[in-house]
Amino acid sequence: MIGSVIKRGTAELAVLSVLQDGPLHGYELARRIEQQTNGALRFTLAALYPMLYRMEQQRWIRGTWETSANGRRRRCYRLTPAGKKKLSPLQREWAELFRALQRLTKAAHA
Amino acid sequence: MPDWQKLVREHLSGLGLDDTDREEVHAELAAHLEESYEALLVEGVPEPEAVRRTLAQVADWKELQLKIHFARIRKDMMTNRVTQLWLPGLLTFALSTGLEALVQKFGPRPIVLDLDKGTPVLMFYTSWLLMLPLAGALGAYLSKRAGGSVRMVLASSIFPVLPFGVVFLIAIPVGLVINHNLAHHIVTAAYLSMSVGWVIAPGAALLAGGLLVQLFLSHRQASRGVASH
Numbered sequence: 001m002i003g004s005v006i007k008r009g010t011a012e013l014a015v016l017s018v019l020q021d022g023p024l025h026g027y028e029l030a031r032r033i034e035q036q037t038n039g040a041l042r043f044t045l046a047a048l049y050p051m052l053y054r055m056e057q058q059r060w061i062r063g064t065w066e067t068s069a070n071g072r073r074r075r076c077y078r079l080t081p082a083g084k085k086k087l088s089p090l091q092r093e094w095a096e097l098f099r100a101l102q103r104l105t106k107a108a109h110a
Numbered sequence: 111m112p113d114w115q116k117l118v119r120e121h122l123s124g125l126g127l128d129d130t131d132r133e134e135v136h137a138e139l140a141a142h143l144e145e146s147y148e149a150l151l152v153e154g155v156p157e158p159e160a161v162r163r164t165l166a167q168v169a170d171w172k173e174l175q176l177k178i179h180f181a182r183i184r185k186d187m188m189t190n191r192v193t194q195l196w197l198p199g200l201l202t203f204a205l206s207t208g209l210e211a212l213v214q215k216f217g218p219r220p221i222v223l224d225l226d227k228g229t230p231v232l233m234f235y236t237s238w239l240l241m242l243p244l245a246g247a248l249g250a251y252l253s254k255r256a257g258g259s260v261r262m263v264l265a266s267s268i269f270p271v272l273p274f275g276v277v278f279l280i281a282i283p284v285g286l287v288i289n290h291n292l293a294h295h296i297v298t299a300a301y302l303s304m305s306v307g308w309v310i311a312p313g314a315a316l317l318a319g320g321l322l323v324q325l326f327l328s329h330r331q332a333s334r335g336v337a338s339h
Contacts (some may be wrong), residue, residue, distance in 0.1 A: 026138065027145040044167040045142050049135075050177035057181065065134075075138045 011051055012060075013094055014041055016079065016087045019061060023078035026052060052077060060086050111147070112161060114140040121171035126179050135178060143167070194258035199269030202249030206242055206270040206316070213238040232307040239315045245270070246319030254327050267320025271313040278305045 014033045018024065024032060029052075030043040043051075055061045060083035063075045079087070118140045125132050143164050150160035168174055213235045220233035246267035253266035265272075282301050 025141075027142045031149075045139060045146070046168045046170075046174045046177075049139060049142075050174070050181045053178060053181035072141065073137070074141055075134070 009090070009094070010041070011043070011047070012055060013087075013090050015051065015055065015077075016060065016083055016090065019077060019079045019083070020087065023076040025066075025074035025076050027074075029077065055083075059083075111157075114143045114147070118143065121168075122175050122178070125175050127182055131182065135182070190257070193256035194253050194262040195266055195269075198249040198252035198256070198258075198266035199272075201252060202245050202266060202316070203270040205248060206245040206312070209241050209245065210235065210238050213241070232303050234307060234311070239311055242312055242315035243319030243322070246316030247323045248319075249316075250320035250323035251327070254323065260324060263324050264317065264320050267323070268313050268316045270316065271309050274308045275313070278309055 014037070015029065018029060018032050018036065026045075026048055030048050034042050052061065052063070056063055056077075059080055061077045062080050063077045065073055066076045067073050115136065118136045122132075122136060122139070125135060127135065146167065147160050147164040150163055151157065155163065217235060217237045220235045222233050249266035249269055250263045253263045258266065278301070
């Protein structure tokens with residue numbers, strides 16, 4: 001079972017990575033993550049918003065209300081400079097972890 | 111189509127945030143549910159099933175409420191603690207220390223408490239003690255102005271003696287238990303007189319100032335409240 005720290009880490013990485021391409025509201029953000037990971041990562045409302053609010057408090061992302069073309073008000077999240085700064089080391093750490101796990105798996109099969 | 115706003119509002123009515131924040135959360139979550147539901151309909155999912163799947167995104171509303179509450183108030187708690195306790199407390203500490211230094215340099219001679227054989231253990235700067243209510247009042251005022259509770263206001267006013275209080279309450283008794291070489295009656299007398307000199311007397315002086323400000327500001331607030339009704 002994947003521990004909560006790892007889960008949280010991957011979820012935060014996913015959100016920051018997707019927001020790198022531009023601001024998105026919560027539903028669209030969850031949909032984009034699901035699409036880009038071929039359904040491997042899925043966020044329900046209950047998982048997504050507490051995390052977004054937490055990341056907002058940490059000032060990695062910022063949410064602002066915007067009105068879309070169809071007149072709907074949505075809270076759009078965008079990456080802050082602090083979030084951009086957080087993203088690079090996070091990506092490096094996860095890449096290192098996956099490489100290490102791959103090496104371990106190869107060694108086990110060798 | 112279900113009224114998503116109403117549904118979220120009902121489930122998250124106990125969200126412990128201010129009205130604006132709570133309304134924002136309700137609106138945002140309702141918009142998410144609405145969009146999920148509409149996307150399912152577009153995919154051709156029948157309406158009852160779309161409703162069921164949309165609602166299945168939240169297994170436990172109480173748990174979600176709690177998670178959102180803690181995620182959103184974290185910063186406020188930190189900010190409040192800084193402005194209501196640490197900042198006023200540290201300013202009180204700086205003022206009381208500055209006053210002590212001034213009194214030591216320019217003030218009248220202190221009252222010296224000694225034990226047997228005339229060993230001085232404590233110097234009482236009465237003029238400093240008389241000035242301390244001012245420092246306590248300043249800490250209390252700053253904390254109160256930042257919206258501090260009575261506990262925060264009073265803690266800010268006695269902040270300068272808290273470190274000494276901790277040392278005297280914990281470190282010295284523990285030291286006494288560990289170290290048996292010193293004569294206990296001397297150490298106990300020293301401990302008591304130092305506690306009075308470093309914690310109890312200045313603490314009481316600071317608290318007096320803090321209490322006066324707390325009472326004055328609470329009274330003023332109450333009068334304003336009555337006047338505005």
